Amino acid sequence: MTDFAANDRPMPVYQSDAFARRLRRRYAAERRFRLYGIAAIGVALGMLAILLGSIVSKGYTAFWQHDVVLEINFDPQEIDPAGTRDPAVLGGANYQALAREALRERFPEVDSRSDRRALNDLLSVGAAYELRSMVLENPDLIGTRQAVRLPLSDDADQLLKGNIRREVGQTERRVDDRQIGWIDALEADGAVVSGFNWRLMANGDSREPELAGIYAAAIGSALTLMITLAMAVPIGVSAAVYLEEFAPKNRWTDLIEVNINNLAAVPSIVFGLLGLAVFLNLFGLPRSAPVVGGIVLALMSLPTIIITTRAALKAVPPSIREAALGIGASRLQVVGHHVLPLAMPGVLTGTIIAMAQALGETAPLLMIGMVAFIVDIPGGFTDAATVLPVTIFMWADSPERAFVERTSAAIMVLLAFLIAMNALAIILRKKFERRW
Structure with a gap:
């Protein structure tokens, strides 16, 4: 056999100069990508800081x-x-x-x-x-x-x-x-x-800015969210459970799933037009009432709840279902006793996010008349009422300088509610989430 000197052996490809140059270019591209990401996050945080700083600087004096x-x-x-x-x-x-x-x-x-x-x-x-x-x-x-x-x-x-x-x-x-x-x-x-x-x-709302308050709007928002929660959660969770666990996989269920996903992207004002045409004009429900606002927001929240609930159900391992079926449980028992309780953290998270989204909506409620000037505190679900986002919309259109600070103060209160609801969603997910 012929012996080769060590320097006569071909250099491995991964040790060649061309490979080293390509490796350096890849590392440089990765560093640039990371810098782009950090810069994008920095710009987003900077814009958020500017927005919050503008709101707080204009609104803190209202307190x-x-x-x-x-x-x-x-x-x-x-x-x-x-x-x-x-x-x-x-x-x-x-x-x-x-x-x-x-x-x-x-x-x-x-x-x-x-x-x-x-x-x-x-x-x-x-x-x-x-x-x-x-x-x-x-x-x-x-x-x-x-x-x-x-x-x-x-x-x-x-x-x-x-x-x-x-x-x-x-x-x-x-x-x-x-x-x-x-x-x-x-x-x-x-x-x-x-x-x-x-x-x-x-106080309730007033034409005089020094007397204007958000209490009536806060009560109206609470009553509206009660109706939304009572309607959207049972219907949304039931629909998600049926589609994910019981419905046959055919063209009709595929069509339903596509439409649910499309409804999640429909502009909210379309739901307001639906409420105006159906619940007010056709059914004759009271105008500017929390019951109508709650139904409209429930329809708007259903796609979010259905999608998040289905995702939570999919995250439950199939072995849970197989073990329950193996010991003789029915499909309904499998879902009710095992799958749904294990998916509950995701269901609660999706529900709270949907309620937070409903709390901040304005356009659909404007269409059903909740933009009316309401001074009295609503005493029930059928009384005339307004909500916090609509009150902010009305105050922002007022010319008095004092309404500028009250608009920003009301935004701060609304943001505090939204942050609290999202924080609750995070806490519940961390508390009940299970790693598989």
């Missing part, structure tokens, strides 16, 4: 509000001349006059009609409502003098928060120099106080 403390003379001649203590008489008194008189007592030098009108504009019209509520709750206040905390107007509140700049010309701001002087005098005397804006959380 506190400035009030004025005035000595109110609950004059019996004005409130209850006959002394009957009749609630109808007490409720019809001119409480705004009492509040304005107390404010004028602080500034006795204001005597002209235009100055008095400008001074009265510092008080919110809600001052009368709060005084009336106090008297109706405690008629013994009649005939006494009490220091009462009353809301300032939205312009005065915005000036104190710095949202209306003092340094601009008088013609360019809604508060003139006289009013600024009176506000500064009240603040110097300690009559202006600030605190948590409970009206934002406890």
Whole structure:
């Protein structure tokens, strides 16, 4: 046999220069791809930070509000001349006059009609409502003098928060120099106080931004989601179980599956048009009611629940089914006692995500009339109501500067609910998820 020198042996391909160059190019391409991914994530996080920063910077001031403390003379001649203590008489008194008189007592030098009108504009019209509520709750206040905390107007509140700049010309701001002087005098005397804006959380909607609140919208959202949950979950889970575990595989079930997947991509306003045409015009259900909104959102949520439930059922190993069938369980028992409980984490996750999506929907609810101006708190599923996203939509269209901060504050509250629901979905999945 012929012996070859070591340097005469052919070099392996994986040690050649060409291979090394190709390997370096592949590694360089991989590094570039990773950098592209990191850059994309960084851009997305940056845009999210900009969005959240813009919302928070505009809305955090809405969570506190400035009030004025005035000595109110609950004059019996004005409130209850006959002394009957009749609630109808007490409720019809001119409480705004009492509040304005107390404010004028602080500034006795204001005597002209235009100055008095400008001074009265510092008080919110809600001052009368709060005084009336106090008297109706405690008629013994009649005939006494009490220091009462009353809301300032939205312009005065915005000036104190710095949202209306003092340094601009008088013609360019809604508060003139006289009013600024009176506000500064009240603040110097300690009559202006600030605190948590409970009206934002406890009131219904209002044309006056300093009185507008989200409580009615929050109750409307809760009632609507109750209907959505009660309808979408049983129907969606049952449909998913049937399609995945019992339905025969033929062209009809394939057609149903394709349509379910297509429905998940249908614009939400189409479901609103369906609700308007069928539930309102055909069935005559009440307009602007949570029951109609809940049905529409349930239809919109069904594809999401069905798809996620089927995925959760598929994730259960076939050995579970085979073992249950092997010991004599029926197919219904296999699904009800073994498969569905093991798939429950995925089912709960999909349900919560679908409910979070329904909570943030606006377009379908606009079509069924839930855009109406609702002040009263809804007491049932058939009462007129609105929801948080629609309230945000309406406030965003209002010209007052104070509604800008309240719009952002309502968005912050809505985002808090959505984050809480998604966090709950993650917790439930981590808690009940099983690794196979």
